[in-house]
Amino acid sequence: MLAADVVITMGCGDECPYHPGRRYEDWPVADPEGADLVTVREITDDIQVRVTHLLGDLLNGR
Known part of the structure; x- marks a missing residue:
């Protein structure tokens, strides 16, 4: 299984399935x-803003 650069969970806490990744955010x-x-x-607007910020971080090496 390949690891993701970023694994995002959306409030599921310990109930989220595990996916290998380098960075985790809830x-x-x-x-x-x-x-x-x-x-x-x-x-959905909130998610769009979060995704846009995440992409900016990734493009800037953060």
Whole structure:
């Protein structure tokens, strides 16, 4: 199995499956299940911002 450069979990804590990686981050993201459309959009916008920052970090060698 290949290791990932970054493994992101989204608030599952110890319940997350293990995936080999070099860097691990847990993003406390709200669960969209049962949420209204406005809330789901806020959640997806939050994830987009986090991914954009992560890509910037990776491109800058952090």
